[in-house]
Amino acid sequence: MYDTIRPVIWKDGALQLLDQRLLPQREEYMLYHQPEAVATAIREMVVRGAPAIGISAAYGVVLSAKRAVEQGRNHWRLQVEEDICHLAQARPTAVNLNWALAEMGRVMAEVEADSDPVSLLLQRAQQIHEDDIANNHLMGRMGAALIARGSGAVLTHCNAGALATGGYGTALGVIRSAYAEQRIERVFADETRPWLQGARLTAWELVHDRIPVTLIAEGAAARLMQQGEVSWVVVGSDRIAANGDVANKIGTCGVAILARHYGVKMMVVAPTSTVDMALTSGDEIPIEERSGEELLNSFGTRVAAKGCQAWNPVFDITPASLVDVIVTERGVVEAPNAEKMAAMMASN
Amino acid sequence: MYDTIRPVIWKDGALQLLDQRLLPQREEYMLYHQPEAVATAIREMVVRGAPAIGISAAYGVVLSAKRAVEQGRNHWRLQVEEDICHLAQARPTAVNLNWALAEMGRVMAEVEADSDPVSLLLQRAQQIHEDDIANNHLMGRMGAALIARGSGAVLTHCNAGALATGGYGTALGVIRSAYAEQRIERVFADETRPWLQGARLTAWELVHDRIPVTLIAEGAAARLMQQGEVSWVVVGSDRIAANGDVANKIGTCGVAILARHYGVKMMVVAPTSTVDMALTSGDEIPIEERSGEELLNSFGTRVAAKGCQAWNPVFDITPASLVDVIVTERGVVEAPNAEKMAAMMASN
Numbered sequence: 001m002y003d004t005i006r007p008v009i010w011k012d013g014a015l016q017l018l019d020q021r022l023l024p025q026r027e028e029y030m031l032y033h034q035p036e037a038v039a040t041a042i043r044e045m046v047v048r049g050a051p052a053i054g055i056s057a058a059y060g061v062v063l064s065a066k067r068a069v070e071q072g073r074n075h076w077r078l079q080v081e082e083d084i085c086h087l088a089q090a091r092p093t094a095v096n097l098n099w100a101l102a103e104m105g106r107v108m109a110e111v112e113a114d115s116d117p118v119s120l121l122l123q124r125a126q127q128i129h130e131d132d133i134a135n136n137h138l139m140g141r142m143g144a145a146l147i148a149r150g151s152g153a154v155l156t157h158c159n160a161g162a163l164a165t166g167g168y169g170t171a172l173g174v175i176r177s178a179y180a181e182q183r184i185e186r187v188f189a190d191e192t193r194p195w196l197q198g199a200r201l202t203a204w205e206l207v208h209d210r211i212p213v214t215l216i217a218e219g220a221a222a223r224l225m226q227q228g229e230v231s232w233v234v235v236g237s238d239r240i241a242a243n244g245d246v247a248n249k250i251g252t253c254g255v256a257i258l259a260r261h262y263g264v265k266m267m268v269v270a271p272t273s274t275v276d277m278a279l280t281s282g283d284e285i286p287i288e289e290r291s292g293e294e295l296l297n298s299f300g301t302r303v304a305a306k307g308c309q310a311w312n313p314v315f316d317i318t319p320a321s322l323v324d325v326i327v328t329e330r331g332v333v334e335a336p337n338a339e340k341m342a343a344m345m346a347s348n
Numbered sequence: 349m350y351d352t353i354r355p356v357i358w359k360d361g362a363l364q365l366l367d368q369r370l371l372p373q374r375e376e377y378m379l380y381h382q383p384e385a386v387a388t389a390i391r392e393m394v395v396r397g398a399p400a401i402g403i404s405a406a407y408g409v410v411l412s413a414k415r416a417v418e419q420g421r422n423h424w425r426l427q428v429e430e431d432i433c434h435l436a437q438a439r440p441t442a443v444n445l446n447w448a449l450a451e452m453g454r455v456m457a458e459v460e461a462d463s464d465p466v467s468l469l470l471q472r473a474q475q476i477h478e479d480d481i482a483n484n485h486l487m488g489r490m491g492a493a494l495i496a497r498g499s500g501a502v503l504t505h506c507n508a509g510a511l512a513t514g515g516y517g518t519a520l521g522v523i524r525s526a527y528a529e530q531r532i533e534r535v536f537a538d539e540t541r542p543w544l545q546g547a548r549l550t551a552w553e554l555v556h557d558r559i560p561v562t563l564i565a566e567g568a569a570a571r572l573m574q575q576g577e578v579s580w581v582v583v584g585s586d587r588i589a590a591n592g593d594v595a596n597k598i599g600t601c602g603v604a605i606l607a608r609h610y611g612v613k614m615m616v617v618a619p620t621s622t623v624d625m626a627l628t629s630g631d632e633i634p635i636e637e638r639s640g641e642e643l644l645n646s647f648g649t650r651v652a653a654k655g656c657q658a659w660n661p662v663f664d665i666t667p668a669s670l671v672d673v674i675v676t677e678r679g680v681v682e683a684p685n686a687e688k689m690a691a692m693m694a695s696n
Contacts, residue, residue: 024650024651024652024653025649025650157567188659189656190567191541191643191651191652192567193539193541193565193566193567196646196651199643199644199651199652199656200651200652203653203656204652204653204656206656207653207654207655207656208653212657213656213657214656214657214658214659215640215643215644215652215656215657215658215659216643216658216659216660217541217542217566217598217599217643217660218541218565218566218567218599218602219505219540219541219566219597219598219599219600219602219664220598220599220659220660220661220664221602222601222602222605223598223601223635223661223664223665224659226601226664226665249567250565250567250568250571251565251566251567251568251570252567253570253571253574254566254567254569254570254602254606257570257605257606257609258605258606261605261609292563295539295547295563295564296547296563298544298646298647299647299648300647301373301647302373303372303539303544303547303548304372304539304548304551304552304563305552305555305556306555308537308547308552308554308561308562308563309560309561309562309563310562310563310564311562311568312564312565312568313571316567316568316570316571316574317571317574
């Protein structure tokens with residue numbers, strides 16, 4: 001099994017995050033003892049990917065409780081709640097962040113007066129982390145089963161791999177399983193501007209697992225499909241609304257439109273912690289916009305003329321009507337809509 | 349008028365090309381005395397853009413004749429014909445290259461035994477150059493007339509501007525005219541990976557002309573259209589087949605599919621020297637593939653893991669059915685097909 005890539009590690013009472021800004025050139029872990037530093041790491045994309053953000057934030061709450069308890073037991077709840085608010089604001093689109101913090105809040109509420117909150121919180125954070133990896137393996141098998149043998153190649157966008165999760169990956173979990181089962185032979189990866197998650201992270205993960213990977217510019221996706229090279233698009237998600245609308249990396253909606261045009265199937269793979277049943281449609285999902293500098297400058301070089309503006313939305317919304325199937329750990333939802341999503345969420 | 353950007357200059361018996369690889373940081377002209385060096389400049393993209401390549405090659409033929417004549421009049425034709433073959437192979441997709449070289453060949457055939465081929469060839473090259481600029485102004489007015497007042501913003505892909513032509517531009521000629529006539533307020537420019545023609549060249553041209561320009565990643569185009577921000581996509585072309593299929597920068601077909609999905613109109617602007625009536629459909633247009641290194645490395649930084657492959661087609665084919673209008677200097681072809689294209693080409 002190739003599940004050794006671990007972006008988030010809890011060790012010796014501290015959090016370690018693989019600095020994804022340095023990949024693939026350098027594999028360096030950053031060490032965190034304070035929740036504020038974890039929030040900054042999420043904001044500055046040391047760690048990214050919806051499930052990985054959620055897991056990191058959960059450990060951030062453990063760090064918060066640890067510090068509060070060390071500073072004296074009085075009012076530890078108040079301080080942890082403040083830190084949870086701070087962590088929740090680190091990035092707006094991925095709902096896994098809020099989900100994981102809510103889970104940690106629930107544990108806090110159950111801590112009895114004289115018991116140790118840190119060990120209980122750590123237990124829950126580690127459970128979230130382990131569940132995520134287990135869910136990815138489960139989704140990997142379910143998603144791969146949808147891909148017929150001899151499907152040739154699939155296309156993925158951004159990075160929904162081990163790096164974006166506790167391990168193994170959502171979209172890349174399906175791809176790993178499908179490759180292991182000899183259903184596919186190759187992966188095409190959109191380079192995914194401006195942050196190049198595809199070039200830097202997805203290609204690195206697939207090379208690591210010896211799965212053949214070919215990088216393309218986003219602009220080449222239509223020609224790839226026109227030539228019949230791919231049978232499926234497989235992506236992750238940062239938030240799924242109750243009607244099945246999918247927020248994911250900017251460019252996903254465009255790929256979904258191309259896929260529909262060329263008769264290529266579109267699969268979204270995400271745990272139920274990514275599903276936000278409080279939002280009736282994707283219109284309500286907050287879309288982060290990052291600095292235009294990510295486009296105006298590249299690798300320290302100013303690429304656009306002074307006076308040029310830039311618009312840099314980080315996510316887009318793919319309407320459920322363009323999604324052929326959503327895979328969660330609770331099952332497969334084909335042609336998703338509000339009714340089917342509610343039934344899936346109510347199951348188990 | 350803002351038509352002072354000149355990528356190709358003939359001066360003092362030599363060719364000067366604005367080195368487009370250095371823009372927007374540096375505006376440097378390279379000096380050419382030999383046709384082989386012009387072919388290399390085209391191949392290495394010192395000059396790019398279908399009409400600009402054609403014009404440069406025409407001047408390359410002048411340089412060839414000049415050298416041949418200087419070396420003695422015997423067999424000058426043979427040597428020039430050899431140089432023409434060499435120039436023709438510089439890049440495969442833009443038919444303007446072949447068109448301009450055929451024009452120069454026609455002049456050669458008309459040169460009488462005792463007359464000076466150089467001045468006749470130079471005259472024709474300069475005419476090709478001047479006609480191109482004049483055609484761009486004409487197409488600019490015709491294309492702009494199709495854009496209703498209050499249309500807000502348009503999206504362009506790659507660079508079909510002054511830099512890609514003799515001057516003024518094809519797609520950017522329409523955009524310049526439409527902005528001057530207050531039909532549009534802003535231009536969105538795809539950054540256009542991997543060579544970043546949009547970020548480096550289109551943004552520079554529009555800033556130069558004080559036309560508001562906002563850069564986006566290719567992946568953001570669907571969201572831009574989803575939000576109703578643009579009314580038209582306006583692009584150039586490298587070759588148009590007899591049925592109206594359009595070869596243009598990789599990504600154009602994808603943008604056309606998105607435009608159709610969102611009800612945005614698609615305009616292709618190109619002189620008739622870009623139309624190849626010998627090819628019945630876009631399937632026959634040769635598509636250049638450049639080195640995958642353009643994706644695997646960016647700005648001197650290796651971005652993708654070793655072992656990752658890359659596929660780097662430079663152009664794609666947008667089927668005529670996805671094009672709302674083709675604008676040439678001979679007129680406007682709405683909903684292009686073989687019949688309408690033939691009628692347009694036969695006119696004048």
